[in-house]
Amino acid sequence: MHIHCTVASPELLPTYAKPGDAGLDLRANVHTPIRISGMRTELIPTGVRMAIPTGFVGLVCPRSGHAKNYSVTVGNAPGVIDSGFRGEICVIVQPHDGNELVICHGERIAQLVIVPVVTASLCIVESLDVTERGEGGFGSTGMV
Secondary structure (H helix, E strand, O other), rough: OOOOEEOOOOHOOOOOOOOOOOOEHHHHHHHEEEEEEOOOOOOOOOOOOOOOOEEEEEEOOOOHHHHHHEEEEEEEEEEEOOOOOOOEEEEEEEOOOOEEEEEOOOOOEEEEEEEOOOOOOOOOOOOOOOOOOOOOOOOOOOOO
């Protein structure tokens, strides 16, 4: 699949780190380092705009290394980049440990996974079918 995109500079072009990877690395497009302290979130530009084809969506996901090593995630994980969006992709970076985080130009801050989308057609009915789980919500299936 080919996806047309524009980039603020060539080094910001999203890339797969290894063959077979699912996520394209998104990089920070910042002129000076951005310092995030405490539990604040920061919107980090990537310098990338894409024309994701109809029938697909881009999901902005955290990088596992950031989560493990720096307790950092994507604030609205996964962020949704719809096929009709043509603006700059930005990432909500959110540290969880309260320590200061410094984001520098070109640093990999998130990953973008392109996946197919199924468009649902909703039908209003009087009641839903009965299932074993029923209305059991969060944690209703147990821990083990």
